[in-house]
Amino acid sequence: MFIRLIPLISLVDNSTNSRRAKAEEGVLSVVTDNSSSHIRSVLKPSPARALEFSEIKVQGATELCIVEEKTSVGKVNMQEQKIFNIEELTELCTRIEETCVGFAKFNFFQIVDATDNFSERRILGLGGFGTVYKGQLPNGLMIAIKRLDEHATVFDFDSELQLAKLQHANLTRLLGWCIHGKERILVYEFMQNGSLDHYISERTKGQVLDWSKRFKIITGLTEGLVYLHKGSMSCLVHRDLKPHNILLDYNMSPKIADFGSARTLSSDVAEERTSRVVGTSGYKAPEYASQGVYLLKTDVFSFGILVLVIISGRKNTILNKQGDTVGDLVRDAWHMWKDQRLHDLVDPLLGDRYEVAEITRCAQVALLCAQEDPADRPAMTDVAAMLNSENISLPMEPKQPTALIHGCADRDTASTYMSQSGRTIDITITSSAPMSTRVRIILDPEV
Structure with missing residues (x-):
């Protein structure tokens, strides 16, 4: 008997209440092939979150009990996909404006004029959650304007607002904000020499x-x-x-x-x-x-x-x-x-x-x-x-990076470490997704 990991989805018996496998979140399944005594473990990870189920039992020539454990590494932040509430954001910006000197509300039409109606010629760059434009105020002050796109979450906007409370020579300054309809805009000091x-x-x-x-x-x-x-x-x-x-x-x-x-x-x-x-x-x-x-x-x-x-x-x-x-x-x-x-x-x-x-x-x-x-x-x-300080000796020497693996197949799907003791097989599955999964297969005699 041997185990193969393949990036496909297979049918499993889901008759027991202990199985909590949601199709949209990904499924781990095991299929036995009586004719060849093969056991096939199939992992389909979700792009957004770790798998959620406790165990799966498959009846066949061999009975398998599979327990999935999510690695406990820190706390998952569940607020990162929170949907925008314009009223809440406006209230938040107003509160920050009242407590942070130099942080002010900008009129939307003032922003439109400063960027020539968000002209492509004014684009400085594309950020992770929006487009940055070069603008000029009527008093001649040059500014950088970030116009958040539709994919930005409330967490992205809120994170940027933290800059209003930070004051350091090596951090960009956040000058103000503007919320107008669905538009969410942040205004920064302009950096003459770019990135x-x-x-x-x-x-x-x-x-x-x-x-x-x-x-x-x-x-x-x-x-x-x-x-x-x-x-x-x-x-x-x-x-x-x-x-x-x-x-x-x-x-x-x-x-x-x-x-x-x-x-x-x-x-x-x-x-x-x-x-x-x-x-x-x-x-x-x-x-x-x-x-x-x-x-x-x-x-x-x-x-x-x-x-x-x-x-x-x-x-x-x-x-x-x-x-x-x-x-x-x-x-x-x-x-x-x-x-x-x-x-x-x-x-x-x-x-x-x-x-x-x-x-x-x-x-x-x-x-x-x-x-x-x-x-x-x-x-x-x-x-x-x-x-x-040149007088301070460095405390340690850097360790050599892990050697590359030559001649291997694409490791983006999944990599495994497997150990076997008696009738129990432990498998650790890691992949490029933000999760690490351990699977234990307990082999019982045929009933």
């Missing part, structure tokens, strides 16, 4: 970023994240740090932007779990990308990738089919650091115009931040201490 992504992806612009500017961006991001994690009277995890969400002002100082994915945690060691994983491949921490688990150390991983990108001018590519969890840039950087040839990592645009000691320290700190296990990553307060 860091433009300087990384467009090589002609990358020449503007000498090492002093890059180091300034790294230290500015560090200070901004320390504030988010520790200094803002709450533990705020951004969850979508990437070059596109790092804006540069007139002085090339970095500003962390796009807080639509940000969530507040109860403490600096707390973790939660979501079925709605957002973010960009190459910057998402392994625990968040595979299981939907997020904590402050999730931001630390993304920060580590950002630093390596700033140093190298390269992108970080995840090779999903080879079991990759951290990306090719992290693996290459680790080998270059281990072999003491970090000069191979440095962006060729920098030539030899950089401080070797600063590059070495930044690269090692970045590798510590990009560790696969969150427990191996430093807190952002420790990162700040390591970067700001």
